[in-house]
Amino acid sequence: xxxxxxxxxxxxxxxxxxxxxxxxxxxxxxxxxxxxxxxxxxxxxxxxxxxxxxxxxxxxxxxxxxxxxxxxxxxxxxxxxxxxxxxxxxxxxxxxxxxxxxxxxxxxxxxxxxxxxxxxxxxxxxxxxxxxxxxxxxxxxxxxxxxxxxxxxxxxxxxxxxxxxxxxxxxxxxxxxxxxxxxxxxxxxxxxxxxxxxxxxxxxxxxxxxxxxxxxxxxxxxxxxxxxxxxxxxxxxxxxxxxxxxxxxxxxxxxxxxxxxxxxxxxxxxxxxxxxxxxxxxxxxxxxxxxxxxxxxxxxxxxxxxxxxxxxxxxxxxxxxxxxxxxxxxxxxxxxxxxxxxxxxxxxxxxxxxxxxxxxxxxxxxxxxxxxxxxxxxxx
Numbered sequence: 544x545x546x547x548x549x550x551x552x553x554x555x556x557x558x559x560x561x562x563x564x565x566x567x568x569x570x571x572x573x574x575x576x577x578x579x580x581x582x583x584x585x586x587x588x589x590x591x592x593x594x595x596x597x598x599x600x601x602x603x604x605x606x607x608x609x610x611x612x613x614x615x616x617x618x619x620x621x622x623x624x625x626x627x628x629x630x631x632x633x634x635x636x637x638x639x640x641x642x643x644x645x646x647x648x649x650x651x652x653x654x655x656x657x658x659x660x661x662x663x664x665x666x667x668x669x670x671x672x673x674x675x676x677x678x679x680x681x682x683x684x685x686x687x688x689x690x691x692x693x694x695x696x697x698x699x700x701x702x703x704x705x706x707x708x709x710x711x712x713x714x715x716x717x718x719x720x721x722x723x724x725x726x727x728x729x730x731x732x733x734x735x736x737x738x739x740x741x742x743x744x745x746x747x748x749x750x751x752x753x754x755x756x757x758x759x760x761x762x763x764x765x766x767x768x769x770x771x772x773x774x775x776x777x778x779x780x781x782x783x784x785x786x787x788x789x790x791x792x793x794x795x796x797x798x799x800x801x802x803x804x805x806x807x808x809x810x811x812x813x814x815x816x817x818x819x820x821x822x823x824x825x826x827x828x829x830x831x832x833x834x835x836x837x838x839x840x841x842x843x844x845x846x847x848x849x850x851x852x853x854x855x856x857x858x859x860x861x862x863x864x865x866x867x868x869x870x871x872x873x874x875x876x877x878x879x880x881x882x883x884x885x886x887x888x889x890x891x892x893x894x895x896x897x898x899x900x901x902x903x904x905x906x907x908x909x910x911x912x913x914x915x916x917x918x919x920x921x922x923x
Contacts, residue, residue: 545738546749546787546795547778548710550587550683551575551756552660554624555594557860558882564597571760572598573605574767579612584775585786588615588756589660592622592645593863599649610650616788619643619656619679625862626824628667628805629836634843634862635670636677641859658682658789662864664712664753664808665821668705671803675706681789683751686711688806691815698741698748701793702801709803710789712753717808720770721754724763727774735781744783749792753808824867831870831880834914841907842887842894849897857890870915880915887911 553572555564579586588609598606609615621627621638622645630638639659647654658681659674666684674682686696689711702709716737720730734750742748759766778786805820814822826832839861846858866883869876888911895904 544747545735545742545784546792547734547738547784548587548749548751548787548789548792549775550589550618550660550712550751550753550789551759552753553588553590553594553756554662555597556863556865556882557593557596557623558863558865558886559597561597561601564594564601567757567761568598568601568603568605570764571757571767572603573608575756575759575771576605576608576612578767578772578775579615580608582772582775583612583614584779585614585616585788585791586612586775587618587658587788588612589618589620590646590650591620591624591662592642593624593860595646595649606649610653614786615653616658616790617646617650617654617656618658618660620660621662621862623860623863624662624865626663626665626807626821626864626867627661627670628665628821629825630862632669632673635673638859638862639677660753663821663824665806665824666709666803667805667820668803671705671707671709679707681708681710681793683710683712683753683789684803685714685806685808685810687714687808687812688804688810688815688820689801691812692802692804694801697799697801698750699746699796700799701796702803703798704801704803708793708798709801710751710792712751712808714808716750717752717754720752720774721758724766725770727770727772728777730770731774731777731781735778735784738784747795749787749796751789823871824864826871829870829872831915832867834910835866835870835880835883838884838887838907838910838914841910842891845894845898845900845903845907846890849894851893851897854890854893854897857886857893861886861890875915877915884911884914 620642622641627635659679664685759771846854866880869879891907
């Protein structure tokens with residue numbers, strides 16, 4: 544028997560416009576969560592609390608469908624989608640705790656994850672060690688950095704690094720589904736045939752596919768019906784194959800110690816060769832990345848010195864990854880970068896109200912004025 548594990552990642556930034564949330568709910572979240580509830584398909588879901596909170600605020604009934612989807616295995620993550628290797632370990636642990644507490648309030652006691660989805664699948668050996676220390680059984684990364692290191696993709700064993708099992712996403716198959724407008728039954732047939740060719744018709748093995756849940760219905764209109772529903776159905780009826788979750792797969796195959804390189808699901812072999820494992824958020828060639836990080840660090844240090852819940856909550860939200868992503872070449876948006884800057888300034892102003900330290904606020908205002916340094920005018 545071969546296992547195919549499908550993970551859907553759902554996220555919106557805390558600065559998202561409410562009307563955009565409503566539109567994506569209609570196009571994607573409502574039909575996808577209903578499908579998962581109706582079919583009981585074994586699918587792994589990561590939903591960051593940043594999105595759950597906004598859907599709950601809008602009183603969306605789709606959260607009820609997700610909570611009642613009996614086949615779903617939930618993952619932990621960072622509540623507001625920070626890049627784990629680029630924030631302090633204590634902040635990573637805080638974000639994971641906030642995510643679990645918040646999602647459990649809205650999704651119920653079934654939200655009790657044994658595994659963690661690192662935002663953007665951005666990992667490092669240090670992050671893996673911290674996740675193991677928090678008691679999680681498994682996490683995941685992309686297989687491209689692993690393959691670029693000269694290793695072969697695991698299929699009948701699970702890599703273990705830093706004391707935690709690390710499932711490696713198939714970059715090829717995940718992107719095939721995400722970026723090609725094909726019918727789900729066609730993809731399922733080719734996927735099963737490909738695994739048979741790779742592992743032998745009777746050979747056991749597993750494959751992890753992971754992509755943004757918003758692919759279905761939002762980025763690709765009609766893809767819930769055309770792609771996702773038949774993909775799930777066809778895998779479930781294919782002889783010798785089953786839909787499984789990482790938690791189930793973990794009990795079927797032996798763990799083997801392996802070196803897992805730093806990287807993300809957007810990192811290319813060229814990025815790795817250039818020493819840039821997380822280039823969309825930490826590229827030395829992008830001045831805005833360094834400027835944003837210095838601003839964020841200064842505000843975070845000030846916020847954490849304040850014994851005030853309001854300040855702490857704002858600091859949690861400002862750590863979201865999007866401003867850095869929108870500052871990267873090829874996707875620069877001054878509007879989105881400035882939204883991130885405004886969230887940092889809002890946090891600093893709350894710290895100012897608490898401490899009255901105007902000199903520190905002046906220093907932070909100066910840092911904020913240096914960003915964006917390179918963003919192009921985009922007409923937004």
